Amino acid sequence: MPKFLTPMIAIDIVNTLFLSVYRILELVNKMTKYILLIDDEDDIREVAQITLEYILTWQVITASSGQEGLFKAREEQPDVILLDVMMPEWDGLMTFQKLQADPKTQQIPVILLTAQVQTHKHRKFAELGVSGVITKPFDPLNLGNLVAQILDWGRV
Numbered sequence: 001m002p003k004f005l006t007p008m009i010a011i012d013i014v015n016t017l018f019l020s021v022y023r024i025l026e027l028v029n030k031m032t033k034y035i036l037l038i039d040d041e042d043d044i045r046e047v048a049q050i051t052l053e054y055i056l057t058w059q060v061i062t063a064s065s066g067q068e069g070l071f072k073a074r075e076e077q078p079d080v081i082l083l084d085v086m087m088p089e090w091d092g093l094m095t096f097q098k099l100q101a102d103p104k105t106q107q108i109p110v111i112l113l114t115a116q117v118q119t120h121k122h123r124k125f126a127e128l129g130v131s132g133v134i135t136k137p138f139d140p141l142n143l144g145n146l147v148a149q150i151l152d153w154g155r156v
Helices: 007-031 042-056 066-076 092-101 119-128 140-151
Strands: 034-038 059-063 080-084 110-114 132-135
Touching (some): 034 042, 034 066, 042 059, 042 140, 059 066, 066 080, 066 092, 080 092, 080 140, 092 110, 132 140
Parallel strands (some): 034 059, 034 080, 080 110, 110 132
C-alpha cells in the first residue's frame, strides 16, 4: 500500500464508492415501474408482460381473476394496476370497487383495459375514479407509452 493511502483513506474511498453505487441503484429502482396486470385472457397477459418487461424493464406480475388480483395488489403494492373490464365472476368494475374499498389498495392507480369504445362508457369509468382507459385491442409495443401518458410518468 502506498504511503499516502492510509487505512482510513482507503475506508473513506470504499464508503464513497458504496454510497455512489447505492445512489445509482436507488435511481434505477425509481425508474423501474411495478405493474399488476389483471386479465382472464392468457394471451393478453403474456404479450403485455413480455412487452413491458423486455422493452421497458418494468416488473410485471399477473393475475387471471379479480379475486387473485385483489390479493396480489394487497401483497405487492404495485405502482399501477391494469385491469380488464370483461372477466368472469368479478368483472373489472367489481374488482375496481373492491380495490377502492380496501385501505391497502385504494391509493393504487387503476387503468381499465376494455373493448368498449363508446365515449359514454369511458366517461362512466372516469366518474368511478379510474385513472384511465386503454381500448383493446392495443398495440403491445405502445402499451408502456399509453400507461406512462395516462399517469404522467413522462416518456418511456
